[in-house]
Amino acid sequence: MQNNYILKLVKSTSYDPWYNLALEEYLFNKVKENEVIFYLWQNDNTVVIGRNQNPWRECKYTELERDGGKLARRLSGGGAVYHDLGNMNFTFIMRESLYNVEKQLQVIINGVKKLGINAEFSGRNDILVEGKKFSGNAFYFDEGRCYHHGTLLISSDMSKLSQYLQVSKEKMESKGIKSVQGRVINLREINPSIDIKKLSKALEISFQEVYNNSIGEKVIMSGGTTEFKEIYDKYSSWKWRYGETPKFQISFYNRFSWGDLDINLNLRDGEVVEVAIFSDAMDSKMIKHIEKSLQGIKFEKLEILQKLKKSSEIYDKNIISDMENWINEKDI
């Protein structure tokens, strides 16, 4: 077999998803010909959504952020995942000519086998043990380079996972990619002695076995971003995390003591591009005013509330305050 790859192992000691994803993109941009990079990383208390997903729809980001967690958007496609320190991520990065999904999966499958796990690939981008998923995989291509990354559930907090990955109850029509729920399992349920360190070691060995070579370069990254500050800024920005959402529409309806209210928003790039409000109680001037005030704002609860507050300077305070309370309770 061909054996002229240079194997490079990169580990990040940061648990910040924006840093780790920025590092991933940086490594991707810089990958050399004949180089196979195997990158291991962990995020704490994070929901990572796919490139073309809608965070408003796919997760409880308000609860996540309230609990000190972070929302991140990755470059690859697919659905939303939850990461904590009971989960480890891997990424294979290389030029297209060296890209071989089966081989890459073999590294993972052989690696966990060393720890007594008999895993198999589902053909649906998941790696399974006993029919349940412990690893979700996704892929990204650009300019002849590829990456293949995935999660590895070892001892994640399943209650948090299902809490944050709930689909929004609000009435939404979203053009983005929707997540698919699957039955998941922590590897520790199969082998209680597994921990991150052991798994990481096993994967390191398996990586060298499958590629039939020894690691030529090892890099530990611990959080400095001078070389890829711009990329980090992208991952941490509202514009990337929320603003890159495909078009969607959301409607809110409620019957108040003073009458019906129906608010419909059209959103592009996470911003309100169209507003239509219907109400049998408000006069058309007030409706026009509120519609106009919401036009063009970022779709954030705080922004909406601020705009409403302003309207209360001109219009019926009671109605506005009812609306504020109502919006405040919304799952957005």
Next chain:
Amino acid sequence: MITEVKATRLGTIGKINVQVGSKISAGQELLTMETKKGNAVIKATGNGIIESIEIEEGMEVKVAQVLLKVREVQGENNVGVKEEKIKPVEKIQSDVTVIGGGPGGYVAAIKASKMGAKVVLVEKESLGGTCLNCGCIPTKALVRSAEVYDSIKEADAFGIAAKEFSVDMDKVIGRKNSIVSRLVQGIEYLMDKNSIKVIKGNGKFLDKDTVEAETEDKKVQIKSKNVIIATGSETVYLPITGAKSKNVLTSKEILDLKELPESLAIIGGGVIGMEFAFIFASFGVKVSVVEFLDNILQMLDQDVIDEITAAAEKKGITLYTGSKVEEIIDTEDNKSILKFTKNGELKYISVHKVLMSVGRKPYLDNLSLENAGVELNDNKKGIKVNLKMRTNVPNIYAIGDATNIIQLAHVASHQGIVAVENIMGKDLEMDYSAVPSAIFTHPEIATVGLSEKAAKDKGLDVEIGKFPYAANGKALTMGDERGFIKIIKNKATSKIVGASIIGINSADLISPLTLAIRNGLTTEQIIETIFAHPTTAEVIHEGVLSVEGGALHFAE
């Protein structure tokens, strides 16, 4: 100049980062697309302005579908003329190289891989070929939508009240697309699982042992011990004025028609033409069929033709047989006038769309057959092969529509298997004596083996048995009692040599008869077989009984 940005894979459109009128520069991200292989970024190749956006976020797209149109702008410091990039050449080897990933090619590839060969498949568009992407499968998706619509129209007769229903062509096409993409992904998966290397690009011969596949960014030269040509066929246009005018569609384009035309003229009353005639007539389109021969579906026996002709007329389809189309003329109000002669008399019809379905011819463009010395048939249509599917060049085989023998997906698949068996050292020949075929009109038609016509032309002494669907209980419960089965027996051997069925489920009923003919079953053996009751398959039993002195449940 306007350039089209096309999809290179099947996938779902993700975030679109430009709008109509956006200024773009080379390398800028235009949109992302999620494919089975992962998320991919589509970038601008030059500077320009977005002229139009042909897709939406969340939409499924096919290979080669146009995503955006870009008006190229030649900036002051931007050289307008693009340099012809010299592509790098990669050299690989294979035991079997298959050119074309349709039902012939991809089945051959899997078979060869299963038999231990190292296989490379070259396909420039979508795996699955015409059959899966713009033929058999998509039309059947439309047939099904038409059936559902017909069922609702007839609901009252079944005691069901249905109000306010209509055809949403956008959804009909969307459903069709999602079926197609599921099947294409299924084939991609099979290729993966069977370790078949699929190269996306045009394949051509450099010499008899080397196929060159040109992809977007490189040329792959495949040194091949054996090559199977499975390049399929393409629509034939009539050599008349206006044949490609703006309202003329082929079977490929009509499958993406998202709005129903008020009227549709179909040139050619063959299988493709008649399937579309029934689909669009069901959807409420005013359909006319103009056929050169004296009958629609001329290859069938006259009794079958009479039955389907009556069904077509009842459906409101206007049939002009024995009619030669002379010209297609655009009108000022966006319609077309079809000018044709019938019995020496000029006739005109005015329609909104025209379907060109006069046949298909082998697609051998850009294949450079001459470099390999592969010969064509005497009529220069299709590649000449023997019954082992081998061409005049010993290591080169050809299968499917490219050979112009029988244009059927399942024949192509079978030919592919025969070709591979021979490559792998077995001695196998094609046997065309029991080839089933189905026509998805309403009612369906299916035939296998000899027709009555063909048997008589051959001078074969045959006995015929017929049985009407009207005497079949299951057909009555399903509310469609049209049609009949016809069984043809060779008197000398008592074996069944042919069958035609027109009626509900006939396409599914042809398989047991194919088994019977292929294995030389006699009428007696079939009579002794128990058929489940109540099923439409009982017509087979009764049909065979009627060859031998009379059906049980029918008396003339």
